[in-house]
Amino acid sequence: MSTQFTAEVFQNQFLPQGSREVHAIMTVNAGENTEISSSVSGGRLFGIICDTSGSMGGQKIRSAKDAMIKAVNLLPEDAHFFMVTGASQARLVVPLMQATPENKQQAIINIRSIEAGGGTLISTWLEAARKQFQLMPSAIRQALLLTDGQNDESDEKAFDRALQACESVFQCDCRGVGTDWRVAQLRRISSKLLGTTDIIADALMIEADFQTILQQAMGKNISDVSMRLWTPQGAKILFCKQVSPDIVDLTDRAKPMKPQVVDYPTGAWGKRESRDYHFCIEVNPGNVGDEMLAGRASLICTIDGTETKIAEARILAVWTDDDAKSTKIDRRVAHYTGQAELAQTIQEGLDARNRGNVEVATAKLGRAVKIAHESGNEATAKLLRTVVEIEDAPTGTVRLKKAIAKEDEMALETRSTKTTRIPKS
């Protein structure tokens, strides 16, 4: 009789007199059956955008072609798909079609004919993909972009425009193969298009990675979900971040809906998916004893033009003169504040290292090791070990490694935003 989403807020609502900043972590869980009426009846559309510029020649393009063929074979028959290859121009290698056995055969023939050559103008690739996605606006629309290099500098303005136009038309995960691409560049795409960015250091691993992405994409069954946040008049949203499974700062993505209400796009959700959000809201302070609704966060999905609220939770503020109450920091808020600092510290450490500032790099990465250790973020700790020698993790005593493989550094940079959750108590 109701939807399967649940939302829960964790916070210490007690504030000392005069305090204005309210922090809260919201956990959203999609249940076993997230399908909401006609959400999947719009179908699923999956697009592959593959770099075929000259630098992709040789092993990379061979592996990419193999991976695309495998992906096509794995597509469920009721899904739709298309393929765009990109160099100085985009080419629609496989136009939008349903994944029937006959169509798959035709697509595979087309993929085999792909050859590498030319420059890298990503704007043209995005444009070509956008046109395909616009053909099925009510489908769950997801893409995968694979590249090995940097976008041509002449494409900067067109790239910005294209990216802007693609926003909310489709979601896109980005993968960089090898080490000649730039993390920041792909992150701009994936962050605007609600996807992830990761490195595939070895071309032979493309196939496995494609399969994981495809599997996740096919697991999504509700699309275009927004996080709607109401705040009191005069309040300011200092930040809104997704903090689990990875950190994505949503603050600048706020779309004003009406006074006091903004929407943040969260894209598509699959069953049993779980995400955490960290809100920080500055409110007009109340008197001791006052109680305030500092925020009301809800998940909204739009089906055939009708908005449906699928979960809601409230963020409170209560002013008190009892220090014992107001000085406590909620452990989830503390944990994710730490995870955000961890990601930022790693980025700053790597930047300092690239500038040759050994002292700052050592301090930052040492601090990162300490936080990763304390919060039990084993995955990040492991990545840190590829760039520093750890003498003592609890104190964050480290030495920078002299020689670091480029791919290790890029892996750390792309994956440092992955967070851990604290165990339920």
Place this chain on the structure above:
Amino acid sequence: MPTTQCPQCEAPVLPADQFCEECGTALAEKNASSGCEKCGASPDTIDPDGFCNQCGFRQEVREGDRVEVILNPNLAGVSDRGLRHHQNEDFLALQTVGTAEILIVCDGVSSSHYPELAAQAASKSACLTLASALQTGASPESALRSAMDTARLEVSRLSEGPSDTEPPSTTVVAAVVHDGIATIAWLGDSRAYWISDTGSQQLTHDHSWVNDAIASGKITAAEANHSPQAHAITRWLGADAQDDAAPPIVRFPLPSAGYLLLCSDGLWNYAPEAQQIQELVQKSLGTDAVTISRSLVEFARSQGGHDNITIALFIHHLLN
């Protein structure tokens, strides 16, 4: 408690005052629409939990303005002041006795004195009597009859005597669910509904001027509903009620899984048809009794909340 002034003569008045003691200016409307104490927003910006939708601050909630009773995930109820009345004159009672469930909703008659006390006395005494009668093995029908008798006596005792022209009065609807059968007694226009995917229906028949007028054929339903007397009730619990007439009792075997809903007119004014309530229940964000009750209250408030709103809800599951 915030003190306010009469808008006419500036004499101090209490929030519950309907008229200024000094100059006699009617205050009820003023008090009812006092809105947000912090930012002055209009009353319809206050959410069911008292938070202002403009500044976020919570209003001081007077005792009884909002009552939630949660016995278990399948049995709960909410009583809410609504947006226009200055106090909550509804009340509810819930209890589980062995394998039987008791649900009671009362709506104090606004034109009588101390309607809130009448609703409270009736709910509490009826619930206690029902519980002890059921415990001693009485049938639901006879338990309901004695509960209604006790409630009428208790409410009558609130009266100041024969000189009391408007003695405290209340409607009542009381249900006992036992062995998959709902037995329901009522007086006035508080209702019981059966809500289910396989067919929803109203189980009670209002004792109201409208129904009497339509039944007698003097007037059409449309005319009756527009009459100023449309909301007048013809039977109630109180010192001035006829004490010889027994309340009607219906017996309703629960045909499937579903919901037994008791409510005051604060809800059904906005959703009179069982089908409309069924749609509201289906739209609720939760599946437990209190969440559904809250969403029904929120619906009535979103429609204007002109009256107090009270819901008592039992979720009936089929045993496999």
